[in-house]
Amino acid sequence: MTDHLDHASAEEFWDARYGSSDRIWSGNPNAALVREAADLTPGSALDLGCGEGADALWLAQRKWKVTAVDISRKALERGAEHAAAAGVADRIDWQRCDLAASFPSGTFDLVSAHFLHSPVTMPREQILRSAAAAVAPGGVLLVVGHAGSPSWVADKGHAPHFPTPEEVFADLDLPAGQWEVLLTDVHESGMTGPDGQPATRTDSTLKLRRLAR
Template sequence: MDSTRPQPPTAAAGTGDRGAPSEDAEQFWERHYRTRRAWDARVNPLLAETAAPLRPGAALDLGCGAGGDTIWLAQQGWHVTAVDISATALERIRERAHDLGIAGRVATEQHDLARSFPAGEFDLVSAQYFHTPFPLLRGRVLRTAARALRPGGLLLIVDHGSTAPWSWNQDPDLHYPTPTEIAAELDLDPAHWSVPRADMPRRRATGPADETATVVDNVLLVQRTAG
């Protein structure tokens, strides 16, 4: 997904409509992927910017959704574990990877990240727009992600930093945690993790009805420096 398109809602990253009171998270995201039109699943630009200079290794895409990041990483030579709560989303990623001849570099795992986390160690963990209308101990998930890094590995967290005009949540008092606040919540030992980047860049985005607006991204990049 490019920087001019809206981020589609995913199992752990989304700004979509609220679920019905009786729905659980899995039902909500399954309904989303079964009933909505296909997104233009391009790589998120901040992920491409971060990963492009790296030597490909093992990557984990948390809340992979439509799979733009997973497919792009695999095309660059990464071996990617794509994680989402939606079986439909994961099936579509497998089909896309097969069509592109990169199925051998893409593994999919269905997880409700509020309850389980994929096993393994990774050189890169991507958490793009890791928001959800359902209860989630986000800090705990992201701490687990940081601990899943190999020494030298990177955790890239990109969050919404402002409310787009097309967002479902237009609460004027909504607070978006800053990169500094996110880092404080993770509470990682500086003897083992460093923060190479923490900033709030702006970009021009396009909504579902082709309206445009300037939005803010909150970016936190964490690196594991020791085992």
């Protein structure tokens, strides 16, 4: 979610984050993407907040044509290196984009937004509305996010609010009769805590299909 950090520092913040280590994330695609997109017919995909590109690579390896966007140039450079090594560089268009200020053009058969949370001020609801508008008729919008604080956070009373799938759906303010809800789900995921011990976190999934006109 967001805190006191201002929007102007977003690119600097994320470049510093990605520059702090050779790899920030695991390099594996998000489990919800694998689960929910495995049976979709490959077409065009938009990966919002792509980070180091694991989701984009997974999609490209399954014949999707992917537009992968992130605010961090360092993350995009790293993702492009991974794509070249995996032999799918020609299937991914890496674009630096500050989603708080602009949005990629075009429509897509799959728009994927995984863990689009930030400690830097970010208009998440506005971005997700733009994401929905970018879904082509018959296409899918997949929004996965945190639904609660991790288990190692003792003071849950001061934790930020993480929306439920139903709240995300309501915030999208979609036209009636034009979308089909395919999945709303909240589940607990295992992870490793900052002390190296096993931990858990609750995540949510919202999957929608735009009805073909």
